[in-house]
Amino acid sequence: xxxxxxxxxxxxxxxxxxxxxxxxxxxxxxxxxxxxxxxxxxxxxxxxxxxxxxxxxxxxxxxxxxxxxxxxxxxxxxxxxxxxxxxxxxxxxxxxxxxxxxxxxxxxxxxxxxxxxxxxxxxxxxxxxxxxxxxxxxxxxxxxxxxxxxxxxxxxxxxxxxxxxxxxxxxxxxxxxxxxxxxxxxxxxxxxxxxxxxxxxxxxxxxxxxxxxxxxxxxxxxxxxxxxxxxxxxxxxxxxxxxxxxxxxxxxxxxxxxxxxxxxxxxxxxxxxxxxxxxxxxxxxxxxxxxxxxxxxxxxxxxxxxxxxxxxxxxxxxxxxxxxxxxxxxxxxxxxxxxxxxxxxxxxxxxxxxxxxxxxxxxxxxxxxxxxxxxxxxxxxxxxxxxxxxxxxxxxxxxxxxxxxxxxxxxxxxxxxxxxxxxxxxxx
Numbered sequence: 001x002x003x004x005x006x007x008x009x010x011x012x013x014x015x016x017x018x019x020x021x022x023x024x025x026x027x028x029x030x031x032x033x034x035x036x037x038x039x040x041x042x043x044x045x046x047x048x049x050x051x052x053x054x055x056x057x058x059x060x061x062x063x064x065x066x067x068x069x070x071x072x073x074x075x076x077x078x079x080x081x082x083x084x085x086x087x088x089x090x091x092x093x094x095x096x097x098x099x100x101x102x103x104x105x106x107x108x109x110x111x112x113x114x115x116x117x118x119x120x121x122x123x124x125x126x127x128x129x130x131x132x133x134x135x136x137x138x139x140x141x142x143x144x145x146x147x148x149x150x151x152x153x154x155x156x157x158x159x160x161x162x163x164x165x166x167x168x169x170x171x172x173x174x175x176x177x178x179x180x181x182x183x184x185x186x187x188x189x190x191x192x193x194x195x196x197x198x199x200x201x202x203x204x205x206x207x208x209x210x211x212x213x214x215x216x217x218x219x220x221x222x223x224x225x226x227x228x229x230x231x232x233x234x235x236x237x238x239x240x241x242x243x244x245x246x247x248x249x250x251x252x253x254x255x256x257x258x259x260x261x262x263x264x265x266x267x268x269x270x271x272x273x274x275x276x277x278x279x280x281x282x283x284x285x286x287x288x289x290x291x292x293x294x295x296x297x298x299x300x301x302x303x304x305x306x307x308x309x310x311x312x313x314x315x316x317x318x319x320x321x322x323x324x325x326x327x328x329x330x331x332x333x334x335x336x337x338x339x340x341x342x343x344x345x346x347x348x349x350x351x352x353x354x355x356x357x358x359x360x361x362x363x364x365x366x367x368x369x370x371x372x373x374x375x376x377x378x379x380x381x382x383x384x385x386x387x388x389x390x391x392x393x394x395x396x397x398x399x400x401x402x403x404x405x406x407x408x409x410x411x412x413x414x415x416x417x418x419x420x421x422x423x424x425x426x427x428x
Contacts, residue, residue, distance in 0.1 A: 019053070022105065026064055070223075141186075154188070258292070
């Protein structure tokens with residue numbers, strides 16, 4: 001368990017909110033940490049004192065201690081034990097399925113529940129908030145709600161059940177059970193996109209629809225304010241470095257597969273339209289570095305594409321600000337989701353190339369924001385001309401960037417205000 005310091009006298013006079021989140025600094029693999037981190041930093045501005053129940057750092061495969069400096073010094077944080085079934089209860093990556101249901105960190109529930117109840121007794125929060133992923137977080141929120149009667153806001157950064165996730169039969173049954181109980185017993189359920197909310201309206205009775213609210217992800221202005229201004233675009237006098245495109249975040253073989261993009265790059269290079277002196281693509285922290293390196297080699301674009309390891313968040317943000325254009329991959333399996341980085345892309349005021357399913361939520365967001373360079377991510381023949389147009393617009397300074405109104409509406413401070421208002425509405 002951990003406490004950063006005693007809460008300030010001013011904070012002690014505000015009603016408290018208990019935030020339950022597995023993804024929280026020093027965990028570094030999931031962008032979901034930014035949602036909870038932002039709420040914990042800004043809620044006090046809107047009349048609530050947050051405190052956080054997270055997991056012991058040993059639960060995380062990848063950690064970045066530098067993120068801990070972003071926590072408010074007065075924030076109360078508790079980190080009960082959470083064992084990873086794969087790493088702590090298995091052997092050479094193999095483990096019993098029963099130890100990982102509904103997820104690999106179900107042991108967190110055993111240690112977190114008494115810790116949460118102690119926090120309730122000591123600090124007397126007025127509301128509970130928990131966020132999925134992971135499913136055990138909602139199981140903890142549900143248990144605390146049952147045992148204390150406190151209002152509970154269940155946050156769904158992603159839908160719990162999707163057409164192909166979870167694929168394991170028993171995990172899917174348990175996810176469905178937790179989801180049904182969460183929707184039935186929570187005071188409010190929040191979603192990051194309108195598409196996700198509509199999917200829950202389609203699956204749950206109309207009598208529960210009044211609980212559903214969209215609170216989108218966003219960017220943190222405080223983090224951006226600490227970064228220098230972005231570099232000038234290529235095409236301006238005196239600049240000779242290659243035009244640089246960046247994607248920062250995890251890619252997959254399904255739904256975020258860069259194969260067609262690599263093939264389109266190979267086509268353009270064969271036509272003499274791009275080469276390593278004029279274009280550099282950085283895929284930062286895509287996941288399996290060896291796999292994506294081999295994929296770039298097979299497609300013949302390894303000299304154009306740099307497969308880069310993870311770096312601290314601020315360094316990744318700086319790289320984004322220095323890029324000339326930004327990439328987003330979001331295919332059909334993620335049609336009801338929008339990656340959190342989209343809002344950082346808006347704030348960075350950079351041109352965006354969307355490699356997407358054109359019927360998905362992310363495509364709709366970018367289209368509404370005026371970004372013209374959107375293309376079906378699985379079709380290299382379609383990608384090649386759109387990519388050519390995108391590069392040309394960047395080079396001549398005509399590429400579209402987010403409007404000031406969109407940037408202002410996308411801040412996490414604005415999202416925190418929405419959450420604080422929801423907390424107040426949840427009180428009896």
